[in-house]
Amino acid sequence: MSNLMSNYSPLDVTFVKGEGCWLTDSKGDEYLDALSGIGVVNLGHCHPTVTKNLVDQSQKLLHTSNVYRIDNQEKLAKKLCGFAKMDKVFFSNSGAEANEAAxxxxxLYARSKDIENPIILTASQSFHGRTMATLSATGQAKVQAGFSPLMSEFMHVNYDDTDAIQKFNGNSDIVAVMIEPIQGEAGIIIPKNDYLNQVQDICRKNGWLLILDGVQSCMGRTGKLFAHEHNEITPDILCLAKGLGNGVPIGACLAKGIASEMLTPGTHGSTFGGNPLVTAAALGVLDVFQNTKVLDNVNQMSDYFRSEFDKKFSNNDSIKELRIKGLMIGIGLDSDKVDCTQLVKKALNDKLLINVTGSSIRMLPPLIISKKEVDTLISKLETLIGN
Ligand SMILES: Cc1ncc(COP(=O)(O)O)c(C=O)c1O
Known part of the structure; x- marks a missing residue:
């Protein structure tokens, strides 16, 4: 019997080694990882630049405390703010904690405006994490079940529906709108091209903060470093995690303007947040984005995947749609024709790692995936869902 709590039900496979898009299990079998540890190892397993930074840093210093200045943290904050056009950063250990900071x-923004009972609008089907605040923000009943009383300040509106937000125009209790640029856990839901621009307009007119939860959709995943760059906007608050550390636990809450001035000494903190080791890894990640053509690869492999998918699956009537932005890939299936509950295990037997949400396959392959590996992925999908 395992001594682990039962909140996970892991598949019966243990991976012992990873390189690029491939994982090796304890029996020596190799698997194509089309999930990247759920959008984490975006640069592939054991990326040499990240590994080198980790090795070098671990020989010098692992941890001090945020009581003292941390050189790597300051460097990372400067780079991230430069890339994201934001002013300041708080470093956390996870996506939920980045959102919690937001x-x-x-x-605090509400307090500054004398709003006693502030409301944050978030979207149905959204996912923002598992802490009490972030699960309250999340728009999925299954995540909240059993955990009431929830925090009452969140109101959920339909995603990709600006009318649903407009209805709150002039409501002086609202302080922020918090949304994902693309919904990940919901099965890759891509909103209309100008959705984020319109939400930002509404926020600006009302003096509400725009909080973007880019935990899954940023760090190159959509072909730009940050997903909202497609819309040429900068939010008031941007939350990152997952791909920021390529496998080490680091999250970041970036803020701009008035939002960046809210946290003052003693109002927030984290023992591990932004320690010398994790920030060394994240600096390596940013170096790779800056010095290689990884984002070009995302866009090329996204186009290639789409064209091969169209070629191979155009006559497959169990597929309803392909939703793809960069290498965020959702395949909507007809659950009357495919037993979606068996797909993850079936794929695993064929040495392919995917995720299934409801009746959608979700894939987040490493951004360094090659054409040949896309071919392998397509051929494994043919085995999985027929053609
Ligand atoms: C959009 C989004 N926000 C927040 C989170 C929570 O991140 P973490 O599991 O690192 O707390 C996730 C995790 O899947 C996510 O996809």
Whole structure:
């Protein structure tokens, strides 16, 4: 019997080694990883630049405390703010904690405006994390089940529906709108091209903060470093995690303007957040984005995947649609024709790692995937869902 709590039900496979898009299990079998540890190892397993930074840093210093200045953290903050056109950063250990910081900032913003009972609008089907605040923000009943009382400050509106937000125009209790640029856990839901621009307009007119949860959709995943760059906007708050550390736990809550001034000494903190080791890894990640053509690869492999998919699956009536932005890939299936509950295991037997959400396959392959590996992926999908 395992001594682990039962909140996970892991598949019966243990991976012992990873390189690029491939994982090796304890029996020596190799698997194509089309999930990247759920959008984490975006640069592939054991990327040499990240590994080198980790090795070098671990021989010098692992941890001090945020009581003292941390050189890597300051460097990373400067680079991230430069790339994201933001002013300041708080470093956390996860996506949920980055969002938690954003929610606390929104509360302080509310205080600064004398709003006693602030409301944050978030989207149905959204996912923002598993802490009490972020699961309250999340728009999925299954994530909240059993955990009431929830925090009451979140109101959920339909995603990709600006009318649903406009209805709150002039409501002086609202302080922020918090959304994902693309919904990930919902099965890759891509909104209309100008959705984020319109949401930003509404926020600006009302003096609400725009909080973008880019935990899954940023760090190159959509072909730009940050997903909202497709819309040429900068939010008031941007939350990152997952791909920021390429496998080490680091999250970041970036803020701009008034939102960046809300946290003052003693109002927030984290023992591990942004320690010398994790920030060394994240600096390596940013170096790779800056010095290689990885984003070009995302766009090329995205186009290639789409064209091969169209070629191979155009006559497959169990497929409803392909939703793809960069290498965020959702395949909507007809659950009357495919037993979606068996797909993850079936794929695993064929040495392919995917995720299934409801009746959608979700894939987040490493951004360094090659044409040949896309061919392998397509051929494994043919085995999985027929053609
Ligand atoms: C959009 C989004 N926000 C937040 C989170 C939570 O991140 P973490 O699991 O690192 O707390 C996730 C995780 O899947 C996510 O996809």
């Amino acid at each position: 929610i606390k900032i929104a509360r």
